[in-house]
Amino acid sequence: MRIDIITVVPDILKSPFEASILQRAIEKGLVEIHLHNLRDYTTDNYKQIDDYQFGGGAGMVMMIEPIDKCISELKSEREYNEVIYMTPDGATLNQKTANSLSLSENIIILCGHYKGVDQRVRDQFITKEISIGDYVLSGGELGAAVLCDSIIRLIPGVLGNETSALTDSFQDNLLAPPVYTRPSEYKGWEVPSILTSGNLPKIEEWRENQAYERTKKLRPDLLDDE
Ligand code: ADE
Incomplete structure (x- = not known):
């Protein structure tokens, strides 16, 4: 899989890919991450990427031209499954979305900043808008890192134990x-005896039951979903 991330602050997105599982996925050649600094797609001396909003109001808006240049250049080189815009008003990221995106060949992720992007960018180029939760971040970069992590760990071969992502x-x-x-006992606190019994079918049954009870107690909304 190839992920192209368009950002005005590429530095924020360096370290997440330089450690642990994501770094290993890159080293194994299972994923390529390409960071694109939006300022490299400007044509003026000031490398301007944002401007005041029409109609007035506080906050700058990211301009369409550098974004168009960057996305169009990428699209001229290969086909993309999705062009994703990270924004608090997108659909909240969940496991289903991560699962489905992990099957993609190529995706572009555009990180918003300031008041966001000119609406024409969203209308013309964006195929999916994703939020990582109902709170406002200073930019889409941390959201993009979260999204990438949730996707990359699902690519076959990325996790050591192939079954672990499924559980x-x-x-x-x-x-x-x-x-x-x-240890199975620490300061008198014991591990449930079923787990040390060696009875694999019973252990599996216990796990399924615990998963259900935990969900019912902590996140009953998940059980209503289907
Ligand atoms: N940009 C700003 N806030 C965000 C959020 N909650 N999710 C994704 N991108 C964002």
Whole structure:
């Protein structure tokens, strides 16, 4: 998979891809991340990427021209499955969206800033608008990093244990069951005995039951979804 990220602050997006699972995915050649500084697509001496909004009002708006230049150049080189705009008024990111995007060949992610982008960018180029939650960030970059992480870890071969992404919270609209590791007793606090019983069918049944009970208690809304 190839992900092209368009941003005015590429520095924010460097470190998430320079450690741990995402770095390994890049090193293994399972994903390519290309950061594009929007200022490189300006034509004026000031490298201007934003301007005052028509009709007045506080806050700058990202201009269409550099964005058009960048997206058009990318699209002239390959086909893209989606051109995503990170914005608080997009659809909230969930596991289903991450699953579906992880099947893409190429995606573009545009990070908004200030008051956002000129509406014509959204109308003409954007195929999907994604928010990472009902709060406002200073820009779309951290949201883009979250989105990339949620997608990349689902690409086959990225996680060491191929099955582990499938047992994550939300994968079946259920939270994950509790997990334990050694020691089996610590300060008198014991691990549920079923987990050390060696009875694999019973352990699986216990996990499914715990996942359901946990979801019912903490996120009953997930059970209403389907
Ligand atoms: N940009 C600003 N706030 C955002 C959010 N909540 N999600 C995605 N992009 C954003």
